[in-house]
Amino acid sequence: MNLWLKIICIACLIYTAVFSFWHPMAPGGLEVSAKSFHPGRNEFSFTGYGSHFLQEKQSMQVFVTVDSSAVYCADILSVTDEAHAIVSVFLPDTLSSNQFGFLANNNIDGTLLVEAPVGSEGFTFIEGTKNDSCHYEVKQEEHMGFGYPFQPIIIESIRNLMWHVPMWFTMFALMIISFIFSLRTLSNKSGTPDLNFDRKAAASAGTGLVFCILGLITGSIWARFTWGAWWTNDPQLNGAMVVFMVYVAYFILRNSTPDHDKRSRISAIFNIFAFALMVVLLMVMPRFAEGLHPGKSGNPAFSKYDLDSSLRTVFYPAVLGFVLLGYWFYKINEKIRILEDQQEENHHDEKS
Amino acid sequence: MSVFSALFVKEVRLELRQKHTLAGIFMYVLATVFVCYLSFEKIETPRTWGALMWVTGVFTAFNAMQKAFSSDGNGTQLYLYSLAHPRHIILAKSMYNALLVAVLNVISLAFFLLFFGGEVIASADFGQLILGLFLGSTGLGLALTFVASLAYKSGTGVGLVAILGFPVIIPLLITIVRHTTFAIEGMSYLQNSLNLLILVVLNLLSFVLAFILFPYLWRE
Known part of the structure; x- marks a missing residue:
């Protein structure tokens, strides 16, 4: 084999070995601790992965989406470390469905999404129920830095x-x-x-x-x-x-x-x-x-x-x-x- | 064509002349199904039915195919080579073996119905079952004839047929088990058409490859 091909081969493999492990992961939402929601105050913790919750405590926002149409703002109770935020959300008696989604938002990480199956009890479900009280201000852009995309299971x-x-x-x-x-x-x-x-x-x-x-x-x-x-x-x-x-x-x-x-x-x-x-x-x-x-x-x-x-x-x-x-x-x-x-x-x- | 039919008839005659080998394979089928019956007693799911049926089918086919080429002596091989084109030989051998495996599997199906008939196959579509049985058997026969010819030419005896044959027939086996399971569950031809298509393609693939490659193998 040509010497140059050998050099290219070794260079590519060294590059792969270094950068496949060295590149950071883009931040992502790992899980939420909530098991079941009921009308009124619900407290849970939002876990991020590679996120900067503590650093960006000021700009932190957490939302609970229902049926991806209605959004409920959660209050940040405390941020324990870069990856954990304890929040509480107030949910009314009437929701459009029990399909919950979770969004965490800050200036560094962009928007982190968690889709976890969370149970519900005591709600009445009326399709198309909206929520006007939450000022919906989710930055939809992805994490801007260089890093491998975050995939939930992978x-x-x-x-x-x-x-x-x-x-x-x-x-x-x-x-x-x-x-x-x-x-x-x-x-x-x-x-x-x-x-x-x-x-x-x-x-x-x-x-x-x-x-x-x-x-x-x-x-x-x-x-x-x-x-x-x-x-x-x-x-x-x-x-x-x-x-x-x-x-x-x-x-x-x-x-x-x-x-x-x-x-x-x-x-x-x-x-x-x-x-x-x-x-x-x-x-x-x-x-x-x-x-x-x-x-x-x-x-x-x-x-x-x-x-x-x-x-x-x-x-x-x-x-x-x-x-x-x-x-x-x-x-x-x-x-x-x-x-x-x-x-x-x-x-x-x-x-x- | 007359060469092909003469070769085909020769295969049938040879088989009928050596009735003990045919009886041996028949015994093998009966014994296998009976052993299955004694160890399983009752089959509850269509999947198990189909899988067991085809595991029996595969081993029967291997048993029948091991002597596909070695039954002719060296002299006969040379004689055939001087008379017929290798394509005729592989055509006759393949067709005969496909038919033989199909017949053996029909017998095996009959024994399965005898021992394992009952609720599982109450809603079975027998038209599809037979069609699948035929296509699966011809696929096994065609692929294994080719593998047997390779094993025979390598001169290492019959053990090689199993080593070369098993990986080769796995795609066929997966598809035919799925097809039979669907047929037993009573699904329509349309729902089962994809499996049928794969079976036809695998049949064609092994036949065409054998047809093209056999002349290279035969010349020495």
């Missing part, structure tokens, strides 16, 4: 986006390389398969398999944090596991066939089959089924957040760095295989 683990996703991109790139060389192995005009192409296909698939394992591990850790289990029954996850098994089977097939010509032909055929299966499993089938993993029907993917400039500044270099790393590993893997084959040949020559 929170800090959004940093994993820079590791998990590029790993799968790399695996795909390597499997495409492997697929192309498998096609070229078979389409040799002279009828005998080209062992050079076969070696390239195997080296590429082997490196892809390593990135597949890394992708599974990072994905599993992420799933534990956001969904609460190391593995969930999701078409994308199951598909990834099957792809892993198919490529392991590819290497079992390779290693169980001693004759080189025969091995190259058989494994090239199976590799083409495996690639078609991978496209079906990871690109097609998850789109037709329900699941938790982003990027399919009924689940709005990361596209919205990918557009966030702070994520993009790290995500694109991360993809570039990982793909180049994959290519680098593949080249090394190929060289090892060439040496192994030469050694085997020499061994044969000595014997005969």
Whole structure:
């Protein structure tokens, strides 16, 4: 591999390693302590994440929204630290519904939103009930500083986006390389398969398999944090596991066939089959089924957040760095295989 | 076409001549379903019904496919190679094996209805059940024939069929279990059409890939 590509690869990966962890999170609303509301005064605490409540005590405002149409101002009783504010809100007997939302507002953090299910008792619900007494002055603009967007469940683990996703991109790139060389192995005009192409296909698939394992591990850790289990029954996850098994089977097939010509032909055929299966499993089938993993029907993917400039500044270099790393590993893997084959040949020559 | 039909008839004749292997697979199906019956006694949910039915189906297919190529000796292979185009051979083998698995799974379905009939399948749509059974069986037959040919050519024996075959058929298995579950729950063809479509696509995919790639495998 070209020296400059190696330098770009290492630079991108160092950049990713540093900035995927170094970037701050944008402030966000974590939770409210309220369990159930009743008519009259309700006291609860609003918990922020990475927020500046104490610093901006003067400009602090907290609102309770009902049905996202009526707004009730809450009085700040005390601000205990940067992340906690104890507030109380007066609610009338009549509300439009029991869909409560919570907004905290100050000059540094902008508007923080919490949508938590809070129960209610003793209210009469009349649709379209408004509230005129609260002077509604929520600044709708987002946090202006540089930081990863705050997502309710993902929170800090959004940093994993820079590791998990590029790993799968790399695996795909390597499997495409492997697929192309498998096609070229078979389409040799002279009828005998080209062992050079076969070696390239195997080296590429082997490196892809390593990135597949890394992708599974990072994905599993992420799933534990956001969904609460190391593995969930999701078409994308199951598909990834099957792809892993198919490529392991590819290497079992390779290693169980001693004759080189025969091995190259058989494994090239199976590799083409495996690639078609991978496209079906990871690109097609998850789109037709329900699941938790982003990027399919009924689940709005990361596209919205990918557009966030702070994520993009790290995500694109991360993809570039990982793909180049994959290519680098593949080249090394190929060289090892060439040496192994030469050694085997020499061994044969000595014997005969 | 006559080459294809001759090869197909040859497969059928060979199978009928060796009745003991066919009887063996039949026994396998019966024993598996009966063991399921003894261990489950009663199936409460459509999902379990469908899953158990297809786990049996998959293992039956693996059993039937293991000898798909190894039953012909080396001499026969060479003889066939000199007579017919490899595409004809894979076509005949695939069609025959797809049919064989379908027949075996119909038998397995009959045993399932015998042992596990009752409330669960009261609202089942049998038209869909049979259609799914047919498409699932042909899918298994086509994919496993191809895998068996790879395993046979690698010369390592029958163990490889399972290693290569299981990951390959998982997408098919997931879809067919869902299809059968929906059919047992009595959903309409429209509600089940997506699963049906995926089944057809997977059938076509394994058939087309086998058809294109087999000639490369066959030439030595």
